Amino acid sequence: xxxxxxxxxxxxxxxxxxxxxxxxxxxxxxxxxxxxxxxxxxxxxxxxxxxxxxxxxxxxxxxxxxxxxxxxxxxxxxxxxxxxxxxxxxxxxxxxxxxxxxxxxxxxxxxxxxxxxxxxxxxxxxxxxxxxxxxxxxxxxxxxxxxxxxxxxxxxxxxxxxxxxxxxxxxxxxxxxxxxx
Numbered sequence: 001x002x003x004x005x006x007x008x009x010x011x012x013x014x015x016x017x018x019x020x021x022x023x024x025x026x027x028x029x030x031x032x033x034x035x036x037x038x039x040x041x042x043x044x045x046x047x048x049x050x051x052x053x054x055x056x057x058x059x060x061x062x063x064x065x066x067x068x069x070x071x072x073x074x075x076x077x078x079x080x081x082x083x084x085x086x087x088x089x090x091x092x093x094x095x096x097x098x099x100x101x102x103x104x105x106x107x108x109x110x111x112x113x114x115x116x117x118x119x120x121x122x123x124x125x126x127x128x129x130x131x132x133x134x135x136x137x138x139x140x141x142x143x144x145x146x147x148x149x150x151x152x153x154x155x156x157x158x159x160x161x162x163x164x165x166x167x168x169x170x171x172x173x174x175x176x177x178x179x180x181x
Contacts, residue, residue, distance in 0.1 A: 001127070002154065003119070003126060004022050004151050004152070004154035004155055004157075005154075006149050007150050007151075010148075010149075014089050017040065018040050018041055018042070018113055018159060019110070020037060020044070020107065020115070021044050021096050021102060022034070022037065022044070022045050022100040022114070022116070023048065023099065023114070023116035024044050025061075025116070026061045026117075026173060027065045027168075027170045028161045029118070029121060030065060030068065031068065031072075031160075031161050031164035031165065031168070031170065032157045032164060033152050034073060042148065043075050044075065044077075044078060044111070045076065046077075046105055046114075047078065048082070049061070050084040051086050051094045051098070051177040053178070058088075061173065062079070064171045068167070068170060076088040078105065080105070084101075086164065092128065092132070092177075094137070094177075095128070096139075102116065103133075103145065110145075112146065113145065113146050113148040115148035116133070117152065119150045119152045120158055121176075122153055124176075126150070126151040136137070
């Protein structure tokens with residue numbers, strides 16, 4: 001399935017700008033996703049990444065995200081410092097945990113949609129992420145907020161993250177987050 005085509009069709013039908021809570025993992029991944037989504041949504045960013053180890057790396061990525069936002073968009077950023085205990089190397093559980101927390105936050109704050117920047121990575125399975133995103137609606141017993149299907153790596157989204165990283169001098173980490181990766 002081409003989730004990017006589905007997303008394009010969805011946003012083409014918008015007559016108003018829905019509110020979107022966008023889970024962000026790092027500045028490089030956020031860069032293109034924000035660039036694309038800002039045309040259609042009122043975006044609030046959500047930082048929840050207990051998987052990133054060691055703690056100094058997590059702080060470095062968060063600081064870089066803040067620096068990027070100060071240079072570009074000044075979008076609202078919610079920082080969730082909850083340190084869930086995640087099993088290193090269990091990508092499915094890690095992604096599900098982050099999407100469930102994003103879903104709960106989106107529901108609590110009356111957002112229309114929520115999604116994640118994780119699908120921009122060529123190293124991530126967008127179908128799995130979308131499956132877990134849709135499942136989070138059921139897991140968290142949500143009735144109003146909707147999961148936004150995506151595959152941001154399509155149409156050279158990942159390539160655009162590299163270009164934007166160069167343009168803004170962004171720190172690009174060489175692993176997903178957990179020490180296992």
